[in-house]
Amino acid sequence: MTTVSASIATQAQTLTFRPARASDAFVCAPLVFASGEHEFEFFLGVSPERCITFLAFAFGLNGGRFSWRRHEVAVDANGEIVAVLAAHDGRRILADDPHVVFTLLRHFGLLRTVPMLLRGLVLETELPKPKRAQTLIAHCATREESRGTGAFSALFAHALGKVERGLDTPAREIVLDVLASNTRAAALYRRLGFVDLPRRKPRSKRLPAELESIRMRFDPRAPR
Numbered sequence: 001m002t003t004v005s006a007s008i009a010t011q012a013q014t015l016t017f018r019p020a021r022a023s024d025a026f027v028c029a030p031l032v033f034a035s036g037e038h039e040f041e042f043f044l045g046v047s048p049e050r051c052i053t054f055l056a057f058a059f060g061l062n063g064g065r066f067s068w069r070r071h072e073v074a075v076d077a078n079g080e081i082v083a084v085l086a087a088h089d090g091r092r093i094l095a096d097d098p099h100v101v102f103t104l105l106r107h108f109g110l111l112r113t114v115p116m117l118l119r120g121l122v123l124e125t126e127l128p129k130p131k132r133a134q135t136l137i138a139h140c141a142t143r144e145e146s147r148g149t150g151a152f153s154a155l156f157a158h159a160l161g162k163v164e165r166g167l168d169t170p171a172r173e174i175v176l177d178v179l180a181s182n183t184r185a186a187a188l189y190r191r192l193g194f195v196d197l198p199r200r201k202p203r204s205k206r207l208p209a210e211l212e213s214i215r216m217r218f219d220p221r222a223p224r
Contacts, residue, residue, distance in 0.1 A: 029056035057114035089166030090130035
């Protein structure tokens with residue numbers, strides 16, 4: 001093991017993991033935004049600051065795809081959150097669409113919400129909801145100063161197998177999406193055991209080219 005890899009392993013060993021809490025909203029919201037800043041800016045059509053404010057509001061709610069209830073976090077020796085991920089179990093997302101409509105209406109009002117929902121439908125052609133047999137990993141992010149330390153890999157390893165999150169393999173098919181342009185993240189996911197799935201249809205002409213994404217599936221037997 002090299003000095004660098006030994007240092008990374010040591011830092012990862014100092015982490016603890018727990019389910020997110022509603023009180024984590026203002027810390028986790030910038031991380032959730034960083035996990036898909038281009039997607040959020042397209043969907044919401046507002047500045048990064050307003051995106052983060054909305055995500056903090058939605059994270060603090062008890063339901064929906066942005067809720068703290070969907071998230072797991074990694075915490076360092078100082079008690080600070082350094083990484084986050086969400087798990088969306090395809091068996092438990094029936095209320096997600098009505099909930100996001102309600103959340104957008106509460107936060108932005110009717111006039112802003114309608115075009116957001118229309119853009120959301122376009123985005124969903126590229127980032128489809130998980131099927132009933134799938135669990136979608138999303139909102140994968142690490143605090144900037146903790147990147148390259150193994151924090152997210154350790155968090156994913158901790159979350160993997162959690163039945164209550166729908167991450168029990170091989171019973172569940174675990175999938176995620178990554179921007180085609182985000183080669184660094186895609187390389188990380190491949191090291192974790194994800195493989196690219198073939199694209200089934202072309203990108204929507206109404207979706208910006210920079211939002212073209214790759215869907216990946218977890219395969220523990222894949223070469224790393």
